[in-house]
Amino acid sequence: MDRSWQPAELTEILGSWMTGPGPLYGRLAAALHDRIRSGDLAPGERLPSERALAAALAVSRATVVSAYDELRGTGAVDSRRGSGTRISVRTGPVRGADGRVPGGGATALVQRLVDGPGDMISLAVTSTGAAPQVRSALAELTAMDGLDALLADSGYHPRGLPVLRVAVAGHCTAQGLPTTPDQILITTGATQALALTAQLYVRRFSPVVVETPSWPGCLDAFLAAGARPHRVPLDEDGIRLDGLTQALPGAALLHVTPTYHNPTGILMSTARRRRIAELAARHRVPVVEDLAYDTRLTDSPEPPPVAAFAPPGADTLTIGSLTKAVWGGLRIGWLRSQNGTVERLARLKALADMGTPILDQALAARLLPRLDDIKNSRAPALRSGLTRLESRLTDRLPGWTWHRPAGGAALWTRLPGGTDAEIFAQVALRHGVEVVPGSATDPGGAHDDHIRVPFALAADRIDELVRRLAAAWVELTG
Secondary structure, eight states, X not given: OOXXXXXXXXXXXXXXXXXXXXXXXXXXXXXXHHHHHHTSSOTTOBOOOHHHHHHHHTSOHHHHHHHHHHHHHHTSEEEETTTEEEEOGGGOOOOOOOSOOTTOSOHHHHHHHHHOOTTOEETTOOXXXXXXXXXXXXXXXXXXXXXXXXXXXXOOOTTOOHHHHHHHHHHHHHTTOOOOGGGEEEESHHHHHHHHHHHHHOOTTOEEEEEESOOHXXXXXXXXXXXXXXXXXXXXXXXXXHHHHXXXXXXXXXXXXXXXXXXXXXXXXXXXXXXXXXXXXXXXXXEEEEOOOOOBSSSOOOOOOGGGGOOTTOOXXXXXXXTTTTOTTOOOEEEEOOHHHHHHHHHHHHHHOSOSOHHHHHHHHHHGGGHHHHHHHHHHHHHHHHHHHHHHHHHHOTTOEEOOOSBSSEEEEEOGGGOOHHHHHHHHHHTTEEOOBXXXXXXXXXXXXXXXXXXXXXXXXXXXXXHHHHHHHHHHHO
């Protein structure tokens, strides 16, 4: 192969290579060798120059030189004058695809979930433990008379457990979007809902309009389907109308996150939601709105979904989930759309699985009517975490800036002096913090100096996080 790896691409697949024992060059060599064995680095591919990789990893050139020397000693790479350092053809065959998305930005985030956090504080994770209501709902479920009947059920409900579809329909209706159970498909989390939507609407090179910045995991579903993203920036009310007007003609799909935008925490205004629905209907572009990041900071209800403002006949899909608001361990999501669209999505879901776990669905059916109470009861702790994080950042990292979010569970933070967050991320790894650089959310470069800092953490964990970030910043800036 004649591929040449760029430094930024290579650092993405290396993940948290700096953790572990031994000298830095040895850890880098071991990480590269692991990627060679797994097939991520294929025979014949060219590695970056020592100087370029050292700059991307925020290490000395000597560290990379020593790592490459160690790999040459094992026969894993070959170096020739004028040809650079290449993966040796003796490393064996390349393994098959493992789900990495070409051009995607969630590779390191997914790998962190696979590896487990250890002592690393990952800024990719904003979920907290389960809401107290989960325990009580579980106790009610196991004690109820109908549990025997539930266990006697076949368990195959590709569209979702009927009682949960009724509960979700009631939830959507209470949000201002009149819904019947036939318009609901239950999914295994919001991620599956996005993947099914991409399967249905996106073809190779299809133009898909998305917000920028966008959380990498959301965008990767469309990239995996071959989409060509058309990125539109935000203002204080949500996706900008001037950019949206230019991007919609000919688009296959529009994806927005009105409540609350991830990673900025912006709450899209009611007027903006209405205007988006009108513009999309005029250009006959389907809209998928993702309401999964709906962690609330106040007890004020959110505006109705975008779909509530769509004219008759418009193609709209609304995604929801219990993961952020209730518990990350409850992988229950849903899609709300017109009956015909739900039927087609259900057939696609049946090809992936024969139904989301039925006991989880039964538990979710008991929790959904309490969802507003759950979000309201968790808001004070989130506000306390936000206040604490802002105070600690102000004290120890006074040059960092942010806009206070309307919701969500993290600060979208700007590093001073135009600092490249990718470089800072490599230094932060040495201090036990996994940083998601802004370039992963916006390849256009407008947010290269941003990182997302969660505040849905225990007080002592927030203190430790800021201590580690401050130490990494001192090392980077001197």
